[in-house]
Amino acid sequence: MRLFLWECRRVLKSVSYWLFAAALVLFLYSQGALPVTEGGDAFVRPQPGDERGVLVPGGDEALIMPQAAATLLGAWQENRFTTYPPPLCVWRQVRLSETKHAALGEVLAALYGQDAAALPPCGPGAAGFLASADGTLVPAAGGDAAALPALRPGLTWEEFTAAMGKADRLLGGGSDWAPAGLGRKFGLVPARYADLLAEYEACMQHDRYTGAYARLFCDYAVLALALFGALPAVALFLQDAGARRGVRDAVWVRRVPTAGLVAARCAALLALEFLPILIMDAALTAYYAGRYGAGAIAPGAFLRYSVLWLLPTLALCVAAGALLTAATGTAAGAAVLPALGWLSIISHTGGLSDGSSYGSLLTPRHNTVGRFLVYQRNLPRLLAGRGAALALAGVLTAAAVWALRRRRKGVPLWRFGN
Amino acid sequence: MQGIEINHLEHRYGRKAALCDVNLRIPPGLYGLLGRNGAGKTTLMRILATLLPCTGGRVTVNGVPLAEAARVRAMVGYLPQDFAAWPRLTVRETLGYFGTLSGMGARDLQKRVPAVLAALHLQAQAGTKVRALSGGMLRRLGVAQAVLHDPPVLIVDEPTAGLDPEERVRLRALLAALAAQGRTVLFSTHIAADIEAVCTGLAVLDAGRVRYAGTVAGLKARTGAKTLEQAYLACVRGGDA
Ligand SMILES: Nc1ncnc2c1ncn2[C@@H]1O[C@H](COP(=O)(O)OP(=O)(O)OP(=O)(O)O)[C@@H](O)[C@H]1O
Ligand SMILES: [Mg+2]
Numbered sequence: 001m002r003l004f005l006w007e008c009r010r011v012l013k014s015v016s017y018w019l020f021a022a023a024l025v026l027f028l029y030s031q032g033a034l035p036v037t038e039g040g041d042a043f044v045r046p047q048p049g050d051e052r053g054v055l056v057p058g059g060d061e062a063l064i065m066p067q068a069a070a071t072l073l074g075a076w077q078e079n080r081f082t083t084y085p086p087p088l089c090v091w092r093q094v095r096l097s098e099t100k101h102a103a104l105g106e107v108l109a110a111l112y113g114q115d116a117a118a119l120p121p122c123g124p125g126a127a128g129f130l131a132s133a134d135g136t137l138v139p140a141a142g143g144d145a146a147a148l149p150a151l152r153p154g155l156t157w158e159e160f161t162a163a164m165g166k167a168d169r170l171l172g173g174g175s176d177w178a179p180a181g182l183g184r185k186f187g188l189v190p191a192r193y194a195d196l197l198a199e200y201e202a203c204m205q206h207d208r209y210t211g212a213y214a215r216l217f218c219d220y221a222v223l224a225l226a227l228f229g230a231l232p233a234v235a236l237f238l239q240d241a242g243a244r245r246g247v248r249d250a251v252w253v254r255r256v257p258t259a260g261l262v263a264a265r266c267a268a269l270l271a272l273e274f275l276p277i278l279i280m281d282a283a284l285t286a287y288y289a290g291r292y293g294a295g296a297i298a299p300g301a302f303l304r305y306s307v308l309w310l311l312p313t314l315a316l317c318v319a320a321g322a323l324l325t326a327a328t329g330t331a332a333g334a335a336v337l338p339a340l341g342w343l344s345i346i347s348h349t350g351g352l353s354d355g356s357s358y359g360s361l362l363t364p365r366h367n368t369v370g371r372f373l374v375y376q377r378n379l380p381r382l383l384a385g386r387g388a389a390l391a392l393a394g395v396l397t398a399a400a401v402w403a404l405r406r407r408r409k410g411v412p413l414w415r416f417g418n
Numbered sequence: 419m420q421g422i423e424i425n426h427l428e429h430r431y432g433r434k435a436a437l438c439d440v441n442l443r444i445p446p447g448l449y450g451l452l453g454r455n456g457a458g459k460t461t462l463m464r465i466l467a468t469l470l471p472c473t474g475g476r477v478t479v480n481g482v483p484l485a486e487a488a489r490v491r492a493m494v495g496y497l498p499q500d501f502a503a504w505p506r507l508t509v510r511e512t513l514g515y516f517g518t519l520s521g522m523g524a525r526d527l528q529k530r531v532p533a534v535l536a537a538l539h540l541q542a543q544a545g546t547k548v549r550a551l552s553g554g555m556l557r558r559l560g561v562a563q564a565v566l567h568d569p570p571v572l573i574v575d576e577p578t579a580g581l582d583p584e585e586r587v588r589l590r591a592l593l594a595a596l597a598a599q600g601r602t603v604l605f606s607t608h609i610a611a612d613i614e615a616v617c618t619g620l621a622v623l624d625a626g627r628v629r630y631a632g633t634v635a636g637l638k639a640r641t642g643a644k645t646l647e648q649a650y651l652a653c654v655r656g657g658d659a
Contacts, residue, residue, distance in 0.1 A: 253494060408469070
């Protein structure tokens with residue numbers, strides 16, 4: 001316990017901790033999350049007619065298949081595809097080489113059961129399409145499937161998704177036709193009033209304002225943690241594991257068990273890095289209590305969501321920072337771990353608000369105010385992901401103890417040959 | 419069994435042999451270690467402090483084999499040759515942190531820290547940040563952290579390097595006083611006069627081998643020299659011939 005307090009003191013004296021805290025707060029502030037003033041729609045009772053113009057994923061395979069195939073066909077006819085290829089996932093316009101274009105033509109021919117070149121044009125202006133802002137084709141609202149070219153009779157969903165996977169690979173990945181995202185992009189149906197109402201009522205009953213805002217707060221905060229959370233850990237472990245031999249030896253010769261040392265440090269880092277979040281939780285709860293009335297909000301919501309959503313990510317960042325620094329004695333973690341955080345963030349660009357990234361180890365997203373039912377439906381995946389993050393943090397911490405124990409005895413971590 | 423026993427100790431850095439068949443019996447008291455740059459003094463001391471693996475041979479510290487690192491660490495105080503500390507902590511904080519790492523309680527620290535600061539003549543620097551210490555003061559802070567938890571075995575690598583004459587004499591006397599209370603103090607230096615003034619036993623290392631182990635008087639008698647410095651020079655030069 002006394003060692004824990006000493007480690008806290010050392011954390012508080014390190015520049016990187018204050019940089020972390022400042023980066024966290026500034027990031028949230030710049031995202032408009034301190035506090036969220038917009039997004040009050042979630043708390044306005046929908047009126048009949050509000051559902052008009054709102055499209056939601058319908059999940060109907062009979063609708064998804066012709067729409068997805070027709071947009072692929074249209075892009076193929078012009079040989080112009082928009083993708084977000086991994087790992088950077090930034091916008092890219094793809095033109096296929098002749099061989100690849102021909103290969104994609106084969107895929108389309110198999111879908112339609114006839115030569116792709118013989119199919120009617122599906123470009124902008126063709127029946128049943130709208131051109132969206134970024135130039136991709138989107139099926140018109142309501143999806144008039146009858147207006148689209150007919151697929152080969154008897155085509156199964158499995159065959160279809162396999163063909164889409166092939167097309168996505170030909171395009172270099174990250175396209176609208178990647179099988180995992182088909183249901184988000186295609187087969188959209190008009191929202192039903194009853195669904196809007198159910199969402200609103202669930203939100204009012206369970207979220208009581210703060211729950212909805214807390215999910216958005218966590219959505220942003222988890223990004224900042226994934227980017228900056230490992231830095232104080234790297235800095236603290238660097239103070240001996242990466243320091244000159246004269247510092248290292250004076251620390252490592254002491255009787256403190258390696259496990260105790262690592263545990264005290266990680267606990268201190270976890271507690272102090274969580275502190276700014278706790279302070280913001282309290283401030284935001286007070287703010288929303290002022291806005292909606294103390295009786296109307298759920299006072300514990302911010303704390304509950306922060307512990308559930310943010311603490312596992314923080315634990316993972318701290319453990320990874322501890323391990324990389326203890327094992328290498330270098331600041332490599334300060335470069336590697338933010339890069340991993342960045343990769344995790346950009347690998348979930350599509351569908352941030354439908355729970356599809358809830359299972360992420362580092363950055364589960366929600367990205368909207370409200371949508372309690374989405375949260376409720378996907379809660380098991382969120383819990384599984386958070387549990388996995390905690391378990392992985394435990395494994396990494398144990399590995400940090402192992403690595404430090406070896407280096408403390410002057411034994412190299414890896415021995416090549418003999 | 420008190421003291422340090424070293425039997426057939428070997429150490430290699432990759433291909434390079436740094437210690438070859440070292441045999442020493444270091445009894446309680448103040449024991450000096452002399453040798454040229456690169457002779458293997460620091461290597462030997464780091465092995466005794468469990469900071470380097472003991473790859474060949476058998477070594478015990480107060481009867482405990484080095485393999486039981488946790489028990490050895492609990493008995494040892496160590497001053498690294500290139501001791502350094504965290505620039506932003508004060509002298510008092512540095513000792514507080516080191517003491518906590520050695521498992522000392524708050525009460526213990528409250529008693530020991532002022533005592534150790536006084537013994538090393540650092541009271542005036544208690545509140546000074548480490549980055550503002552002079553070289554000799556930092557060296558004394560290094561000795562302070564080594565003796566802080568009152569270990570029965572003290573391994574100090576060139577504690578007098580960089581000290582002014584007054585502080586050197588004071589430090590020698592401190593180490594002699596600690597040894598006189600029954601502790602085992604292993605003390606390396608390049609200043610033969612320091613060893614002559616306070617040590618009873620000494621070892622001369624050369625190129626990883628023990629060239630001489632015994633009393634100061636014995637070495638002088640063997641080489642017929644008047645001072646230890648001359649005896650030491652005769653000893654290591656004789657080995658080259
Ligand atoms: N980490 C290391 N890797 C490789 N060789 C090393 C390492 N440390 C020391 N050596 C070599 O081992 C030998 C013994 O070094 P050591 O530091 O023990 O000498 P020393 O007696 O303490 O010297 P000095 O009086 O200069 O402090 C030297 O030849 C040195 O070059
Ligand atoms: Mg040395």
